[in-house]
Amino acid sequence: MIKVSDGEIGSREFFAILYVMMAIRVTDSTPNLLHESGLTASWMIPLISGVALIGPVLLLFRLVKKYETGLIEITFELTGPFFGRLIAFLIFLSVFSSLSLNSRNYADIVITMYYPESSVLWILAVLILGAALYIAHRGLEAIGRTALLVVPLFIVTSVCLVFSTTNEMNYLFLFPIAGSGVTEVAKGGIGYSSLYADVIIAGVLASQVRTFNAYRKASVWGLWVSIGKMAIFLAVYVMVFDFHAVRNIAFPYHHLTRMSMVGTIANRMEAVYLAFWYAGAALHFAAYLYISAFLLGKVIGYKPFKQLLFPVAGTAVVLGMVPENYLEGGPLRMALLYSSSGMFLLLPVVLWGLDRMRKREKK
């Protein structure tokens, strides 16, 4: 019998959480990184990342199925308390620094594109301390349910955006099809695979998903829908702006929304997209905050981890204020993505290897 409110989430809610964690990346400066390394073929990079992630994700599924619990508990079980804590701390660091850097990034986008007279701190604080902290505080159920309610709207707005800019597209801009070269693109694909490592990070929540099948189904769907969306949007950016221009555009998504038109009456629709994008951002950061606090709780062995939400959010805002401007954050993000890519690709493999060794020892 299905229990309605047992603190666990179903497959659709988990899918929605993964969607808000990953798919929103098309709107920030991630496409710039990918355009830089893939040029006209940047749309292939997410697909290659997806291929690179198949192995680790399948191994993770095996582990979760076998141990019937979340990623962190598995790590503690297999590597012992010390290394377990260390790995949990490393994951926490990557999640937390991504939270902090991205939140600054989002605040910068708003300041640059929409509200040039507001201060970064104000936007950051309202976004992270106000909305995301509140949503995360209501718990994982609330994040999942809210995400499930609004994700269909996000998908609809994305489709609308693509369709309302078809007039501006030129598919010939996608050629040469291999862009910067096959090896460059493949390297970029593997190097940036941590953009989708959220699917592995979200494994820490696996024990809070109702069934293993729900977890697996949601992970697979969350992964390919986000990758598909990124690939489509990268192609759209190149088709609309051409790759020379797109490398110099700071925030292609927001420039795209400025080109979106509905007939001749409403020809400046960007504020509408802004609203939906920011609702998504609040949920994105809520999920990140929740996972950060959850991991930190595991690291320091503190059960009521919800009390850590506020310090984590406050620190994220303060650290987000450190870079002088948006450009300083860029290299940091790149370094973060590259270093965490290796970690997330290897973590399930290492855990799986340890699991095998243990099995052999027992025999």
Place this chain on the structure above:
Amino acid sequence: MGDFLKRLFEGAGGDQQASANDVPKDPFSTNLDDNGKRLEELFLFPLNDALKFRELTTQSGQRVKVLFVTGAADTDKISDYVIKPLLNSETEGKQGLTDEIMNHVLTISGTEKISDFQAAVLKLINGNTVILIDGEKEGIAVETAGFESRQVAEPTREIVIKGPKNAFVESNDINHSLIRRQVKDHRLVSETAMVGVESPQKISILYLDHIVDRELVKKVKDEIDQIDKAAILTLSELEELLEERPYSLIPSTLSTERPDRAASFLNEGHVVLLMDNSPDALIAPVTFWALFHTAEDQFLRWAYGNFARIIRTIALFLALLMPAIYVAVVTFHPELIPTDLLLAIAASRERVPFPTLLELLLMEITFEILREAGIRVPAPLGSTIGIVGALILGQAAVQANLVSPLLVVVIAITGLASFAIPDIGLSVMTRIIRFIFIAAAFFMGFVGIALAATAMLAYAASLKSFGVPFFAPLSPHMPSSRDLFLRPILKKQWLRPLSMRPRDAIRAKPKGRSGS
């Protein structure tokens, strides 16, 4: 000494009367006069003329006392079905006089044996007649309740054009019969609970035993048991006491005045509470969909019902967001408005000295005052107030340059939209949340609206009413007939929403044609 301390701390005055529940459970004595005297004392006899009694002697010389409370009991019934048969009865020398009278003399349907004073008092205040017989340790309570009640009338809040037009009234019995008429099922259970320590009132808990989740019934009963109040007069009071979050904007129960709605909730596995004096039924648990749907959606044909629902969805969003969007667009995102309209707005606002927010709040508050005044205004004056409020005030405010004409349109649309929201709780909630959105829009434009909306959505989505999430079965997703924003045709509504945890989830499954 102990007694004194007890009285000191409990604050019980010396001459305070015990409430009905505190009447000692002393058994009747065999002496008729003693019993009568005791009851007189309990009802403060010479002072209080409520308790009436009639002493009579049967054909065989047996002394009998008939007691009832005026106003509560129906005197015609008493004289026809109690006193007349008693006077004509022959009861001499028979054993078990009480049984004899109950079984062979009284010609009224409901009788019950009682043996102590507490039961007697409870029966009397509920309109029953108590018959005491000399020499017997037991009395008889006869159902003669005759509280004044009005006729079943049309609903006033939940009006439909097509569909049944009777509404609950203040009488519990009539309300029961209205529901039984809809749900002809022997498994419709009606349990009784008492609330109120000083003046206890009966509450009926109705549910369909083969559908409802047993835990839900237990939860509702537990909640009712925990209520610790002197007197509860209406269901609305009970509603607040049952609620898990009395401060919250979002209601956790629903009151309906339509028996057909109550019946359809019963069929989905909800619990319905009825109470004397309340012309409505309380439904628990409640979801957003229950607040958003109306009875008519199902009565109208599929397309018509869904058209109404689409309009209502739009109205809900307009009522919530229209003024906030106006503020956001005018102060932060003027590029959103087509140029011609933008110029028109600028021209109309040119002569208004106030900032947009102030202008908007002025108009909003005026409208809210109008609405509140409209409810209290005596009916003959209503139309006059409407004309003064809407026409003269609006026109004059624009001409006096207090507000711009466009804003009057915005407020009027918002007001109209909020009247389209069916449930009173949802409607008031929308009106209050609208002000939060206005503030958010004023501070941060669309970003503010988006963040406020997401946070509030997260709050609403995390709420539970008696364990059922507010947006279930949409989010969290549960199997159901998808009777949510739109409804499927009736043939496809064969599954009860699993979020209610029904014991029997499947209504009659369709055979053959799927209706497409």
